[in-house]
Each structure stands twice: as C-alpha cells, then as structure tokens.
Amino acid sequence: MENRNTAPVGVFDSGVGGLTVAREISRQLPNENIVYFGDTARVPYGSKSQNTIIRFSEQIIRFLKTKEVKAIVIACNTASALALDAVRGEFDVPVMGVVIPGARAAVEATRNRKVGVVGTDATVKSGMYTKIIHSMAPDVTVIEKACPLFVPLVEEGFKDHVVTQEIIEYYLESMRSSDIDAMILGCTHYPLLRSKIREYMGEKIQIVNPAYETAMDLKKLLHEQGMENSGDTERHSIYSFYVSDAAEKFRRFANTVMPFDVPTTNVVNIEEY
Amino acid sequence: MENRNTAPVGVFDSGVGGLTVAREISRQLPNENIVYFGDTARVPYGSKSQNTIIRFSEQIIRFLKTKEVKAIVIACNTASALALDAVRGEFDVPVMGVVIPGARAAVEATRNRKVGVVGTDATVKSGMYTKIIHSMAPDVTVIEKACPLFVPLVEEGFKDHVVTQEIIEYYLESMRSSDIDAMILGCTHYPLLRSKIREYMGEKIQIVNPAYETAMDLKKLLHEQGMENSGDTERHSIYSFYVSDAAEKFRRFANTVMPFDVPTTNVVNIEEY
Structure with a gap:
C-alpha cells in the first residue's frame, strides 16, 4: 500500500479561491503531495445551476483520477453544496467538501x-x-x-x-x-x-x-484509512497546479497566496474528461 | 435558394448581453428568423484567454450550423475581438462580429x-x-x-x-x-x-x-449575398433561444430586454459540439 500513501491529494475549485484551502492543507499536512485543479475557463460557479456544477465536478474528478489521487477535497463551497452528494457515490475515491x-x-x-x-x-x-x-x-x-x-x-x-x-x-x-x-x-x-x-x-x-476545519477533517480521513504519507525528510512534498485557462494569471495569483514559489501551471482541456 | 433565404440568422454571446444586438436585428430586419445562443454555463468571457474564447466560439458555431443558419453574428465584443479572425475562414457560413x-x-x-x-x-x-x-x-x-x-x-x-x-x-x-x-x-x-x-x-x-451598426451591416451582407428573407405578412418571424445553463433565469432576463414574449429557452450541452 506504499503507493497509496505517497499518492497525492486532489484539491479543486472553480478558480483561485480554493488555494486558501490548499494552503491550509500544506500547513497542517506538510508531508502530503497535492494536485490542484482550478476551473478558470468556466469560473465562476456561484451563479450557475446544480446540473452544470455536477457535470463540471464529475469532469474534474475524472481528470484528478488520472493523477492517481488517493482522496479529493472539493475546495469550493458552491460545488461542495451542490455536487458533493451526487459525486460521492460515483467514484472509487473518497471525496470531501468544505x-x-x-x-x-x-x-x-x-x-x-x-x-x-x-x-x-x-x-x-x-x-x-x-x-x-x-x-x-x-x-x-x-x-x-x-x-x-x-x-x-x-x-x-x-x-x-x-x-x-x-x-x-x-x-x-x-x-x-x-x-x-x-x-x-x-x-x-x-x-x-x-x-x-x-x-x-x-x-x-x-x-x-x-479551510482550517477542512484540513483537519482530511487529516482524520487519511489517518482512519491508513493513507497518510509518513513522510521522508529527504524530500519535499510535490505540489502540481492545473487550470482550464489562463495559466500565467493563475500562477501569479497563486504566488501571492501560497507560502512557496509556484513554478509552473499546466493547462488542461477539462471538457475532454 | 428559397431555403437559404428563409433560414435563420445565428446570434451568439457569452450570456445575456448579446440580446441587445438580437433586439436591434429584430427591429431593423423584422422578417429574419433568429437562433440565439447564450453561453451561460461559461460566462463571462471577458477575463479568459484567446485560445479558450476561440474554442468556445468554434463549438457554438458548430451548434448553430446544426440549426442551418445562413449567417452568424458574434454579438459579444470579447469573442469578436479575439475569435473572429480565427473562425471566419474555418466555416462555410459568413460570420461577422460587432x-x-x-x-x-x-x-x-x-x-x-x-x-x-x-x-x-x-x-x-x-x-x-x-x-x-x-x-x-x-x-x-x-x-x-x-x-x-x-x-x-x-x-x-x-x-x-x-x-x-x-x-x-x-x-x-x-x-x-x-x-x-x-x-x-x-x-x-x-x-x-x-x-x-x-x-x-x-x-x-x-x-x-x-449593436445598431451591426444590424445595419448584417442587412447589407444579406442583401449583397441575395439571402434576405423577403418576408411573408401571413406569418411572424421565429426566434429560438438556446443556452448552456440556467434557462429559466435567462428567459426572465430576455423578457426584460426583448420587445416580445420569450416563451421557452432550451438548454444545450455545448461541450459536445
């Protein structure tokens, strides 16, 4: 099960807002690797319908699963409120919201x-x-x-x-x-x-x-399921950032929120997932 | 060529804004049928990148072509500025912007x-x-x-x-x-x-x-290409409205902008086009 423990946690949001959650996870769970996805091509979610938010969330979860995440945090209140119930039973990976x-x-x-x-x-x-x-x-x-x-x-x-x-x-x-x-x-x-x-x-x-309580819950979930990354003081945790649009603008914003340098951000055509 | 003349004009926008252009077209070209598409699932366009705006515009044009439009008006300044040059040569239908x-x-x-x-x-x-x-x-x-x-x-x-x-x-x-x-x-x-x-x-x-000048240009284009709908006083022009999300909210807004009753609005999964 070593693979499962070192696998990253997936975190997603409609855009940059969820970085405040990713920051809290990196602070409370410094050994965990994180794959972050921001849906910058379709931001904002707050004015859209439930069916659309569910469809967007499903696509993002399918994308995060290609990164072999061991758990997923919906770091967006709108998607947590409207899509969590629908997606939770649908995928073979634990999904939690805020x-x-x-x-x-x-x-x-x-x-x-x-x-x-x-x-x-x-x-x-x-x-x-x-x-x-x-x-x-x-x-x-x-x-x-x-x-x-x-x-x-x-x-x-x-x-x-x-x-x-x-x-x-x-x-x-x-x-x-x-x-x-x-x-x-x-x-x-x-x-x-x-x-x-x-x-x-x-x-x-x-x-x-x-955000604070969400990171605490994630810690508890990983502990209960024996999925914590025990850590290796020899190496740093790996954070990867993906967006559906405007990577450079996202990267600049991320650098003002995250407590470390965000080097590159990759663009994903999320509609293909 | 009767079919081509009675075919509708396609009008699209990131959301509701383009209704101000559709209204002007309906005023200046009362005989023309209109198919309107508002990309309410991905609104706004104004903060997104050129590649994304081009991809969204291509999908919408492919959708409008299934409605056999004879011409397309990009009723969105952002898409007109960023995507018109790219899409104009790509489709066998005249496309104009604002x-x-x-x-x-x-x-x-x-x-x-x-x-x-x-x-x-x-x-x-x-x-x-x-x-x-x-x-x-x-x-x-x-x-x-x-x-x-x-x-x-x-x-x-x-x-x-x-x-x-x-x-x-x-x-x-x-x-x-x-x-x-x-x-x-x-x-x-x-x-x-x-x-x-x-x-x-x-x-x-x-x-x-x-909007005013755009409707004038459309009139000229249809005239030059012999595509005007000569009209039939027996029947009203047909206006159809499609959106990618939140049809009811769109319909309510459309009823405050358009000079006639907007009865139904249909939701399209635009990412499939």
Whole structure:
C-alpha cells in the first residue's frame, strides 16, 4: 500500500479561491503531495445551476483520477453544496467538501445558537449550510445571505477600494444587526476580504473560515484509512497546479497566496474528461 | 435558394448581453428568423484567454450550423475581438462580429479624431478596436479602458445602486478628463448602464453602441449575398433561444430586454459540439 500513501491529494475549485484551502492543507499536512485543479475557463460557479456544477465536478474528478489521487477535497463551497452528494457515490475515491467542516466549526463556535452564513447565490439558494447545521444541532438558528459581488471585487483587485467597504455594508448590514455570534465565510474567496469583514462585523462575532476545519477533517480521513504519507525528510512534498485557462494569471495569483514559489501551471482541456 | 433565404440568422454571446444586438436585428430586419445562443454555463468571457474564447466560439458555431443558419453574428465584443479572425475562414457560413461595425460608427461620429473605447479586460488587452479604427482612419487617437466590474454589477442588479455610480466615476474619470468626443460601449452589457454613463460623461461626448451598426451591416451582407428573407405578412418571424445553463433565469432576463414574449429557452450541452 506504499503507493497509496505517497499518492497525492486532489484539491479543486472553480478558480483561485480554493488555494486558501490548499494552503491550509500544506500547513497542517506538510508531508502530503497535492494536485490542484482550478476551473478558470468556466469560473465562476456561484451563479450557475446544480446540473452544470455536477457535470463540471464529475469532469474534474475524472481528470484528478488520472493523477492517481488517493482522496479529493472539493475546495469550493458552491460545488461542495451542490455536487458533493451526487459525486460521492460515483467514484472509487473518497471525496470531501468544505461545507460539513465549516458547519461543524460554526456549531462549535456559537454560544447563543445563532449562526450567519455568507456565500454565493448558488450556495445560499441550496440551503445546504442550514440543512447540515440543523442535522448537527437542530436548535441553532441559521441566517444565510448571498454576496455575489464579493468574488468579482476580489478578482478585480478592489479589495482595498472604498466601494468594497460600501458593498460589505450593503450585504452585511442585516447580518450585523441580527444577534448572531458566529459567521461562516461560505465561499473560498471571502477569506481574502476577512480583515474588512471582521472590522465591519465587530469583535463579538466569531468569523469561521472552513479551510482550517477542512484540513483537519482530511487529516482524520487519511489517518482512519491508513493513507497518510509518513513522510521522508529527504524530500519535499510535490505540489502540481492545473487550470482550464489562463495559466500565467493563475500562477501569479497563486504566488501571492501560497507560502512557496509556484513554478509552473499546466493547462488542461477539462471538457475532454 | 428559397431555403437559404428563409433560414435563420445565428446570434451568439457569452450570456445575456448579446440580446441587445438580437433586439436591434429584430427591429431593423423584422422578417429574419433568429437562433440565439447564450453561453451561460461559461460566462463571462471577458477575463479568459484567446485560445479558450476561440474554442468556445468554434463549438457554438458548430451548434448553430446544426440549426442551418445562413449567417452568424458574434454579438459579444470579447469573442469578436479575439475569435473572429480565427473562425471566419474555418466555416462555410459568413460570420461577422460587432467590433468592425462599432469601430466604423465611432470613426464616423468623431469630429476631433479622438475616440474612447470601454470594454472587458480581454477586449482591451487585444487592442482590436484600436487596430481596426487605425485601419479605417490612421489619424484617429484611441484611448481604451477596461471596466471589468460593469458586467457583474449589471448581472447582480446593482444598476441603480450608489456604488455603480462610484465605479463608473472610478473607471471613466480619465476618459472624461481626456478630450475624446466619441466613446464606444465595447461590451454588450454596457448599453444597460447607458443612461448613467451618459450622465457622467456629459452631452458633448457621443456614446456609440455597436449593436445598431451591426444590424445595419448584417442587412447589407444579406442583401449583397441575395439571402434576405423577403418576408411573408401571413406569418411572424421565429426566434429560438438556446443556452448552456440556467434557462429559466435567462428567459426572465430576455423578457426584460426583448420587445416580445420569450416563451421557452432550451438548454444545450455545448461541450459536445
């Protein structure tokens, strides 16, 4: 089973957002090799339908299987919410998402049993965070709010522009005036606005980033299934990056997120899978 | 040749923006049947690479050919700028874009020989408007400016929100303080912000919407090639709408843009073409 242990973990997202999850995996599981796929030709997923998100996810999983991954992390809230149930039984490789770990972290964080969730249109419409939180803790009240402009604002470099502040206020005003005491950043792009969201929401609300808990869950899964890479201090872990478009733009962004140099990124025609 | 004359015109776009062009065609060429395709599964195109835009355009043209179109209008500035040259020689059907008609309209509109162009990242990076304007009128100075947030603002219904005003000012300030006297709305979404852009830019600048000139060019093309639909007052023209995702959302939007009721929209798996 040596092969299985040294095999890489597959991580995918609609684009660059999932790098925040890959970064957390590389931090918590430094021995694991990672194959990352970003679907930059078809980004964003947050405004698309469930059937389409499932089809895209299936293609990506088929591609990752050609890299002989031992487990797959859907590092995209939209795909986790809309496609995880459909794809999980379909492939002979364990697949996990970010919604269950994020929901669990929020349930543990809340004291007054009131949790907020911000995410894309598709994630919020699916109601998946509410459903999963209620399956863990039926007494928790969940308020969900779609913030569809956060992703383009991050992608277009408006993070520090005054309009971003105004759009944060526009989307989160009702959330702030409610009495939630924990809020899930239910989209992998949102941690990149974390300091501004934190500032607006105030110190009494715990901001939950599912990436941390997802890496913990992955660690547990690999341990339970005896698939951990025991590591070899002689060599570095291998990280490979694949995208469906615009490799150079992705590489530049990845270099600002990942704690190491991202040397090359390969383009894949994902529609062929 | 009766068949060829009654055959529909194919019109395609990355999503809903091209409906502003389809509307203009239906107004100027009321006898023509139209097959519209919106690539809603892979929208937006404006941040993607040339190779990807060409591949997407080829798939869509192959699909439209199954509908036996007699001519194709690329009603998307990004695809017109990046893919028209590549696809034009490849298929046995005439293909036209919106960039050449838009450029010509601006050259005719400018008095002081200074023209502005606003568009997506990909359109502006291609420099196609400047290239084509210079091939028509080498003495015209062209200033191009990418406004990547305009599309998500329109799509998310922020048209009348105060931040849209601020983002218009942010993007167009340099354009307004230059001395251009004509400005091309080089993205089919932008006419939906026209009144706000007009208000900010002032009355002395002519706003050019390529849709009008594109319909004129199509009329000329059909006439020159003897492909006009002479019309039959007994029947209405047939408009068919296809998308790659989220048909119902598209249909609702289409009903706000088109001057008639859009009854059904069909979903096509465009990656199979």
